[in-house]
Structures are given as C-alpha cells and as structure tokens.
Amino acid sequence: MANPTHRHTRTRRDKRRANWKGQMPTLTACPECKELKEPHRVCLSCGSYSGRKVLEIVEKE
Numbered sequence: 001m002a003n004p005t006h007r008h009t010r011t012r013r014d015k016r017r018a019n020w021k022g023q024m025p026t027l028t029a030c031p032e033c034k035e036l037k038e039p040h041r042v043c044l045s046c047g048s049y050s051g052r053k054v055l056e057i058v059e060k061e
C-alpha cells in the first residue's frame with residue numbers, strides 16, 4: 001500500500017476541510033404537483049415517479 005511520505009500541516013489540512021461542508025441537494029419541480037424534489041427520486045409530496053403513481057401518500061394524524 002502506498003503511504004504518504006510527509007504529514008501535512010494543520011494549515012493544509014484545515015484548508016482542505018474549509019470548502020467541504022454545506023452543499024444543498026439539487027432540487028427540481030415535480031411534473032405532477034410542481035413541488036420541489038430531488039431529481040431521479042420519487043416525489044415525496046404526491047408519490048409519483050416518471051408520470052406514474054408509485055407511492056401512496058398517507059397523511060399523519
């Protein structure tokens with residue numbers, strides 16, 4: 001296994017981690033209900049995917 005030759009400095013480590021967090025998922029409008037959803041995922045508000053209803057949405061009481 002290849003190993004790193006030198007340990008990186010704290011500065012270098014922290015610089016790497018500085019632009020790592022806080023990425024919002026891409027959201028698109030659902031073609032059925034126009035609610036925002038992630039692409040290639042079943043819409044969680046109307047339960048449809050690619051024009052078909054694939055999930056039964058049950059309201060919590």
Ligand SMILES: [Zn+2]
Binds near residue numbers: 031032035044
């Ligand atoms: Zn929808």
